[in-house]
Amino acid sequence: MITITNVSREYAARRGKAPVLALQDISLQIQDQEFVVVVGPSGCGKTTLLNLLAGFEQATSGQILFDGKELKRPGAERGIVFQQATLYPWLSVYENIALGLKLKQGRQFKRERVHYFLETMGLQDFAQHPPYQLSGGMQQRVAIARALIVEPKILLMDEPFGALDAQTRSEMQQFLLGLWEHIKATVFFITHDVEEAILLADRIVVMTARPGSIAQEITVTLPRPRAWDIALTEEFLALKREVLSILRPGLTHLQTVHSA
């Protein structure tokens, strides 16, 4: 479990600019195997929060506990997937996935693990290809495999499908849902896309504009497994309206006036 208590993060003043308070007084608990999605306006501190959980940055005040221990630096129990797949172009898909495994774990073990993930990700025919020969969605699958191969307890995902076209994005959402049912790791996922948030999440954390704080937490009780057409249900639309009314209160008001 991750417990974030009264966390704030200020970036120091730079080149004559005032300091930036990116996050203000964030308190949040993330349960084991929960799928938590953070949505919020641009610049509200979503990536800053993820970087704190990754251990890339330190809170200015407050505390983050991971299974009761203070979280201060990166660790193998936290896998990270960014918007760009950030793969090594001179290594094959196989080698990119194998990167996280240590040599001392033995060749046989390594080979089996990589093959397991190649299969799970539907990449078995591309093992020896360099990543730039793969589509964007496939490259992200390699990045997810690379993060998962060390069996992290939590997967931190920063807009992982943000750079993909709509069709591939939808496929990757379904893929991630299936994978998550299977691996049952905790997922902490950042997105701009409200529909993506509702489709994936057990709980949506809606943030305010900068300085980012938590506007509301919304539990998503839609049944699982979920397919894309759940977005057509009344329950889904009600959730969408709820999230949008927090993110863009003016817009929801206009829609109401228009449909009246």
Ligand SMILES: Nc1ncnc2c1ncn2[C@@H]1O[C@H](COP(=O)(O)OP(=O)(O)OP(=O)(O)O)[C@@H](O)[C@H]1O
């Ligand atoms: N290293 C830094 N130094 C100074 N300011 C920073 C730094 N990193 C982020 N910021 C500022 O902190 C605020 C929060 O940034 P952050 O990237 O966390 O927001 P975000 O919600 O992820 O944004 P987006 O949705 O656009 O990706 C922004 O105003 C940003 O300019």
